Amino acid sequence: MPTAPINEDSHLYLIDASAYIFRAFHALPPLSRASDGLPVGAVAGFCNMLWKLLEELKGDDRPTHFACIFDKGSYTFRNDLYPDYKANRDEPPEDLRPQFPLVREASIAFACHALELEGYEADDLIATYARQAEAKGARVTIVSSDKDLMQLVTDKITMLDTMKNKTLGRDEVFEKFGVGPEKVVDVQSLAGDSTDNVPGAPGIGVKTAAQLLDEYGTVEELLARAEEIKQPKRRQTLIDHADQVRISKKLVQLDENVPVEVPVEDLAVCDPDPKTLIDFLEKMEFRTITRRVRETFEADGVIEETTAGDIGFDREAYTCIRDFKTLEDWIARAYEAGVIGVDCETNSLDCQTCDLVGVSIAIAPNEAAYIPLGHIDPDHSGGDDMFDAAPPRQVRKEDALAALKPLLEDPAVLKVGQNFKYDLTVFHRNGIEVAPVDDTMLISFALHAGMHGHGMDELSERYFSHTPIPFKEVCGSGQKQITFDRVPLDKATEYAAEDADVTLRLWTYLKPYLHKEKVTTVYETLDRPLIPVLADMERHGIKVDRDFLSRLSADFQQRMAGYEDAAYKAAGTEFNMGSPKQLGDILFGEMGLPGGKKTKSGAWSTDASQLETLAAEGHELPQIILDWRTLSKLRSTYTEALQDAINPNTKRVHTSYSMAGAQTGRLSSTDPNLQNIPIRTEEGRKIREAFIAEDGNVIISADYSQIELRLLAHIANIDALKTAFNEGLDIHAMTASEMFDTPIEGMDPMVRRRAKAINFGIIYGISAFGLANQLGIDRGEASDYIKAYFQKFPGIRKYMDETKEFAKDNLYVQTAFGRKLHLKDMNSKNGAMRAFSERQAINAPIQGSAADIIKRAMIEMPGALAAKKLDAKMLLQVHDELVFECPEDQAEDTIAVIRRVMQKAPLPALDLSVPLDVDANAAKTWAEAH
DNA sequence: GCGATCACG
DNA sequence: GACGTACGTGATCGCA
Known part of the structure; x- marks a missing residue:
């Protein structure tokens, strides 16, 4: 030294x-x-x-x-x-x-x-x-x-x-x-x-x-x-x-x-010996820091550039397939491989309307190829005027797809994709039904929900210390962004082939862990088979009455204008009602009203609960704002945006379901979100009237009644609750009756309401603060209710304590079907973070089990309907509700099948000790059917 | 790009 | 003794 x-x-x-x-x-x-x-x-x-x-x-x-x-x-x-x-x-x-x-x-x-x-x-x-x-x-x-x-x-x-x-x-x-x-x-x-x-x-x-x-x-x-x-x-x-x-x-x-x-x-500082240091880091299996250290040593010329350990990524090795002979070669090699990575490139993010621009396949590490099919710009060798330049030489789209179809549909060749539902939709629109498939995003989700994200770039970084070419680098961003069909072929090949390469490598690395982590069943029975079912639902879409929305929108706008005038008058000045900042200045500054809570960033909160408090004190402006906000929300998020979401070809709205978004295993819905269409208020409910059936058809809405409470009764094994559900009692009234020792007969609705809030609170991992907030009572009173509840249902407390204990020891919780949610902050030193994790630990098994059950029902549904020769199409899922469209004269039979499938969905994997109740109705609109 | 707000289960 | 809380989402707006 x-x-x-x-x-x-x-x-x-x-x-x-x-x-x-x-x-x-x-x-x-x-x-x-x-x-x-x-x-x-x-x-x-x-x-x-x-x-x-x-x-x-x-x-x-x-x-x-x-x-x-x-x-x-x-x-x-x-x-x-x-x-x-x-x-x-x-x-x-x-x-x-x-x-x-x-x-x-x-x-x-x-x-x-x-x-x-x-x-x-x-x-x-x-x-x-x-x-x-x-x-x-x-x-x-x-x-x-x-x-x-x-x-x-x-x-x-x-x-x-x-x-x-x-x-x-x-x-x-x-x-x-x-x-x-x-x-x-x-x-x-x-x-x-x-x-x-x-x-x-x-x-x-x-x-x-x-x-x-x-x-x-x-x-x-x-x-x-x-x-x-x-x-x-x-x-x-x-x-x-x-x-x-x-x-x-x-x-x-x-x-x-x-x-x-x-x-x-x-x-005195001393340069570390490269070999000693790298050997140690490799022994520890620290991928990222090993790579960083190695790169620094390489840059300093202290060590030779190496590709030790895993096979490094070599983008130069990728092939761009531009003639039919080469394509046939690759298809033959793909058959031999038996498992291939597949990725589509398109000219937009909307898989319902985009055009297929190219396909890439990977058959082994670094052995990947891109098949451009719809590139319109010439690559480097072409002319420089984009208006009269010829498109680059490519295999004709129809020829390439015809050659790929047998491979992509061959039951003996497994196709692996990342977020494959998107690609399957694109292939379907091009006449190819890809099967069988595996999805690395869903494998990662089954393994590690709650631990980290499941995007390809993140996974590649995590497992291979490799950063795939960012999309931005190929297509740019913002105003200057170009579509993929304009990307020169050499760059497009590097980007696209790499995605297929990474995907196949991820599959090779992650798939064995499904067994090790004991989530094979979750992936194989809940997530994987749901892919084509959701793809079909998205593709069908739901019919939306544009004129109806447009009229509603105009009505809302007119009434908003009225509120705006009234608000300016009440405030004595014009201001932007959509700006919480300006509103706060007026309410709590100029008008001098007393502020309640503050937001995270320190400004006075102007959310609905604050405005309601002020309105109850007799102030005029807060009520006007509340009314205006309701209409503004409905108009911008629903009546306006939904019109734009109507697909011009199908005249229907096609949402997109995210399968690895919600930590608990629920789906989420985007572009547009059809899982939060209003229903709770009279005003909002009108929007559901715009969701309609085709002529001669009806909408059927079928929803599980109290599924989460039923699961709580089963999972926590609470006899009183199970009996109540088995006898078909009003569960909230029963809870109230037990807690407050009053007969159900002639019960004060307020008492039932309190019990209902507590029942929901239990599912959320109750806290006195939350319950007090929900019921508008003080914390002490809320705390007394919770005590009374636990006294009557000691089994719930026991379940909660055991669940938290399990989560602390294992850093995950499980649904009734074995889906894991990892909770990394269970032992956090930060009390608030730990408490948050504890509530998640209580909630996730219940919410997640319900999500698993409806997924099982959805997977069963198409086959069950087809078996009875029914033409119903499943269109939407809203967590505990499924929405269908079917010919009017089949409605009755369809409802029977739907109810049976939904009620029996847990079987045979799980035999619940409580019945599952399903309400189902048929009508011309979603509003009436629900 | 982020916080505030609000729509749903 | 103070902290900061009900669980899970996505879209829109204003604003930096």
């Missing part, structure tokens, strides 16, 4: 490694080595931090000397002074213990000293080195956020919190302790420290300590003149505990004269 003198130009970095490991362990997401599950999260955090400090610090802050300092053993000289010192510390967590030796190994791999000394804490070594370097005029950065080190801060010595990327100097110390660094020890000896079990003086905190020191200067002076203290209680405390304070001071005072074994000059 090299040596370098310490002088004014030196900059010593001292890493408080032991403290860092604990902090990293708790702050960073848990990570375990893929091959054997060894926990390595803290090691990864440590390596990232070291690399950043050593490589990325440029200029004046670059370290000249560097060391990682560790605690050694748990017994130090402080235990002789005070046996209870740090005696309250728990044993380090199970998952952290194996990481201690690894972090020392990491330091050495980075060519850093890993220093420790028996009988001393890391802090004492840090103090000693820091003072030695300071004495020679060097600057010192202590990488730590431990307050026990803040006593060392001077103009030369600063602290760095790498996690928050914050530097701590005198000012920050003053902010925290109310005194400068030189008096931090005094404050700590008075205030004590519960985490280190330093006693201090009882009842004196940091604030009081700082104030006392301001007056008396030092702890010694203070204790000597304790009699002078005016407040009797404080005086007595300090007199009684003088010795304890003196001991505390010795505990917190760092030893700046530790007999260190390595002289500070020997801590």
Whole structure:
């Protein structure tokens, strides 16, 4: 290890490694080595931090000397002074213990000293080195956020919190302790420290300590003149505990004269040996940082460029297929491979209207090809005037598709796509029914819902440390964005073939994990078979009466204009009613109304609950705004936007369902969202009248009644609830009757309403705050209700506690069908985040099981209808409701099939102990059918 | 691109 | 003792 003198130009970095490991362990997401599950999260955090400090610090802050300092053993000289010192510390967590030796190994791999000394804490070594370097005029950065080190801060010595990327100097110390660094020890000896079990003086905190020191200067002076203290209680405390304070001071005072074994000059930075470092990082299986380190070494010319480990990506290897012979070759090789990656390129994101521009296939890593079919711009060899230039030479679309069709439809060749529903729709519109299929997005979702996203770029980065060419780089963005058919063929090939390549690699990597993680059944029975079902629903779309919407829109607009006049009059000025900012200024500024809650960004909230409060107090403007907002929302989001969403070819509206969007396994609906069409108000309900059946047909709406509460009854095994459902009772009334000990007969509707809110609250992971908010009562009352509820239904509390316990231990929860939702914040130190995760843990199994059930029903439905020779088409899903269109004269038979399939959907996988009730109706419009 | 708001289950 | 909360979504608007 090299040596370098310490002088004014030196900059010593001292890493408080032991403290860092604990902090990293708790702050960073848990990570375990893929091959054997060894926990390595803290090691990864440590390596990232070291690399950043050593490589990325440029200029004046670059370290000249560097060391990682560790605690050694748990017994130090402080235990002789005070046996209870740090005696309250728990044993380090199970998952952290194996990481201690690894972090020392990491330091050495980075060519850093890993220093420790028996009988001393890391802090004492840090103090000693820091003072030695300071004495020679060097600057010192202590990488730590431990307050026990803040006593060392001077103009030369600063602290760095790498996690928050914050530097701590005198000012920050003053902010925290109310005194400068030189008096931090005094404050700590008075205030004590519960985490280190330093006693201090009882009842004196940091604030009081700082104030006392301001007056008396030092702890010694203070204790000597304790009699002078005016407040009797404080005086007595300090007199009684003088010795304890003196001991505390010795505990917190760092030893700046530790007999260190390595002289500070020997801590000179040293370039790590590339092979040693890379070997270590690879052994840990840290893909991203290994790649970063390797790239830096390669750029510095320290090591040869390599493609060790996985087969690297080679975009040059991709083929652009422009003649039929080559296409036939590739198709033959695809048959041989048996599994291929497939991706479509189109000229828009709307798979119902776009044109197919090209197809790419992958048969092995780096063996991928792009078949351009609809490119209109010439590639580089062509002319430069886009108006009279000929299109580039391509295989004729019809010929290529005819050649691809047998392959894509061959039952012996598995086609793998990423978000494949999109591509399947495009192929269908080109006469090809692709099957069988696998979808890497859905495989990732079944494995890791809640852990991370499932987009291809993110997955490629995560598993291969490879960044696919961003779409923006090929097509640009904003005003200058071009459609894919205008992308030159060489660039298009790199982009498109890479997508198929990545997709196939993801499949190879991820598919085996379905078994390991025991989610094969979820993927194979709930998600995979739903793809073609949803694709059909999206393709059918639903008929929407444009003229009706248009009239409604005009009506809304007229009435909005009325409200606008009234609002300007009430406010005494014209303003933009759609701007919460301007509205807040007028209500709470000019008009001087009392503001209620504030938004996250600190502005006064003007949401409906606030305006309702103000309106109830008799103010005019808030009510006008409320009425205007209702109409404005309905008009812009529904009556206007839905007209634009009507497909000009089909005259119907085609939504798109997202299968990996909602963490619980629910679907979500976009472009347009047809899962949030209004129904709760009279006004909004009119919009559902625009959703109509074709002539001679009817709309059927079928929805599960109380499915989530029924699942709660089953999953938590609550006899009272199960009986109620089995006997067909009014569940909310029954709950109210039990809780408030009143007969159902002649019950006050308010009482039932409260019970209903509680029932919903239970499903959401109840809190007194939430319930109080919902019911407009105070928190104490809400809390009493919850107590009463748990007293009557102790099984629910038990279920909740067990679910939370399971989630804490396993970091996931499961639906009744085995779908996992990962909850990474279950053990977060942040109370609010942890509480949030706990509520998710309660809710997800219920919401998710309901989602699983309706998915099963949807998968069964087309076959069940066809078996009865019924022509009904399933059009929409709204979480607990399915919407169909069928010939008028088949309505009755269709309803019977739908109800049966929905009711029996859990079977045979799950035999519920409660019946599932399905309401179904047929009518001309969705409004009437629901 | 983000926060505030509000539509649904 | 304070914190910040009901669960899950998507679209539109204003505003930086």
